[in-house]
Structures are given as structure tokens and as C-alpha cells.
Amino acid sequence: NAGVTQTPKFQVLKTGQSMTLQCAQDMNHEYMSWYRQDPGMGLRLIHYSVGAGITDQGEVPNGYNVSRSTTEDFPLRLLSAAPSQTSVYFCASSGWASGRRRSEETQYFGPGTRLLVL
Amino acid sequence: EDQVTQSPEALRLQEGESSSLNCSYTVSGLRGLFWYRQDPGKGPEFLFTLYSAGEEKEKERLKATLTKKESFLHITAPKPEDSATYLCAVQAGGTDKLIFGTGTRLQVFP
Numbered sequence: 050n051a052g053v054t055q056t057p058k059f060q061v062l063k064t065g066q067s068m069t070l071q072c073a074q075d076m077n078h079e080y081m082s083w084y085r086q087d088p089g090m091g092l093r094l095i096h097y098s099v100g101a102g103i104t105d106q107g108e109v110p111n112g113y114n115v116s117r118s119t120t121e122d123f124p125l126r127l128l129s130a131a132p133s134q135t136s137v138y139f140c141a142s143s144g145w146a147s148g149r150r151r152s153e154e155t156q157y158f159g160p161g162t163r164l165l166v167l
Numbered sequence: 168e169d170q171v172t173q174s175p176e177a178l179r180l181q182e183g184e185s186s187s188l189n190c191s192y193t194v195s196g197l198r199g200l201f202w203y204r205q206d207p208g209k210g211p212e213f214l215f216t217l218y219s220a221g222e223e224k225e226k227e228r229l230k231a232t233l234t235k236k237e238s239f240l241h242i243t244a245p246k247p248e249d250s251a252t253y254l255c256a257v258q259a260g261g262t263d264k265l266i267f268g269t270g271t272r273l274q275v276f277p
Contacts (some may be wrong), residue, residue, distance in 0.1 A: 051202075053210075080263060092211070092254070092267040099263060107264060139210050156201070156265075158210030 051075050053136045055140050056088055061132040070125040070162050072140030078157075081123040082107070083115065085136040087162075092139065112118045113122035130166045138162045168260050169194045180275050183244045185262030188253055188271045191237040200238050202231050205270070211254055214240075229274040245275045246272035 055073045074081065082097035084107075085159040094107030098117040112134060114126040124144075128135060174189045192200065201216055203211035215224045217233040222233050228249060230241040240253055252272045255267040 090271060091269040092256075094264055097263060141210075155213045157213065160210050161208075
């Protein structure tokens with residue numbers, strides 16, 4: 050298993066440009082989520098999905114879009130990049146085993162994408 | 168408002184010097200409390216999940232405990248390889264969302 054993979058590892062954008070951060074997992078997990086991590090702020094939830102075709106907003110969703118067409122993939126789209134979106138972005142997934150609470154499943158994080166918006 | 172506070176922000180220990188990290192929380196009906204380890208430039212690595220007051224879990228030199236208001240991550244006889252940032256997160260009842268604290272940066276010197 051590759052676990053959770055993210056691409057690219059690093060990206061520089063100009064203000065106003067758009068891009069998609071890719072996230073994929075090969076563990077057949079239903080729950081996937083996107084976080085951003087900023088110094089002194091901790092990890093903040095952007096969007097999450099409880100299964101293919103189902104997404105919802107987290108704490109800081111403005112300026113980001115997501116979709117979940119397959120169980121494996123959960124891309125994050127920046128519509129018009131702003132300097133305030135300079136951050137490290139992490140994708141995560143966790144499984145759901147029948148008869149057990151989802152929370153008991155290990156949550157796996159990807160290696161992160163470092164984004165710089167000029 | 169649901170909130171997680173971790174202390175101290177940073178902790179320096181001599182190898183073998185045991186200590187504890189604190190995670191205090193306010194949440195509407197705790198569904199679960201999570202501990203993670205994060206190395207520089209990498210994603211968080213899952214350590215433990217705790218569900219109810221009095222619960223304890225152990226992994227090597229780490230032991231996590233939970234009360235109704237806080238959780239402790241006890242580090243016994245730490246080694247330099249335990250140096251990392253330790254993150255705490257809570258999940259409120261009725262939601263899938265996790266709320267993270269800002270972490271404790273641990274440095275263990277030989």
C-alpha cells in the first residue's frame with residue numbers, strides 16, 4: 050500500500066492563478082479530508098468527504114472547492130489563488146470498519162503540499 | 168465553541184528525563200481524542216485514540232490518558248528519536264470533524 054499520496058510536493062503560484070492539489074489513497078477509506086497548516090494556527094479543516102459523491106465544508110472552506118467522484122481520489126481546487134493561501138496542505142483518510150466506530154480507525158496523512166502564492 | 172489547548176508550546180528534555188504533555192479541551196460531547204506525532208516536513212503520524220475518561224493507551228515509551236477535561240501524553244525515559252511535534256485533536260459528538268491544538272514541540276538531547 051502506498052497509503053495517502055499528494056502531488057505536487059511544492060508549488061509556486063501567482064495571485065489569481067488556479068490549480069488543483071491531488072490526493073489519492075489506496076486503502077479503500079470512505080472518509081477523506083483536507084487541512085491547511087500554518088505556524089501558530091494548528092491544522093485547520095478545509096473540506097471533507099464521507100464517501101464518493103458526498104462532500105462538506107470544514108472550518109476554512111472559502112477559496113477552495115472539492116469533489117469526490119471516486120473513493121480513491123479527493124482533489125482540492127484553488128479557484129483564484131491569494132497570498133493568504135500560502136500554507137502547507139495535508140490530505141488525510143481514515144477507514145470505516147463494520148461493527149466498529151470510525152474513530153477507531155487510524156487516520157493516515159499524506160506528506161503534504163507546500164504552496165507559495167506570490 | 169469547541170477548543171483544544173496544548174501545553175507547553177515547547178519542551179526540552181535530557182535523554183531519560185520523563186515528562187508529560189498536556190491537552191485540555193472544551194467540546195460538546197466528546198466522541199474521541201486523538202494524538203499524533205509530526206516530524207519536520209512530514210505529515211502527522213497517528214499515535215492513539217481515546218474515547219472515555221479513565222482510558223489509557225500505551226506504545227513504546229508513550230502513554231496517553233484521558234479525563235473529562237484533558238489528556239496527557241506521558242513520555243517515559245525519552246530518546247533523541249522521540250523529538251517531534253506532538254499534536255492533539257478532538258472530535259465532537261455528532262460530527263466527523265477534528266479540531267486540532269497547535270502542538271507541543273519536544274526536543275530530547277543526548
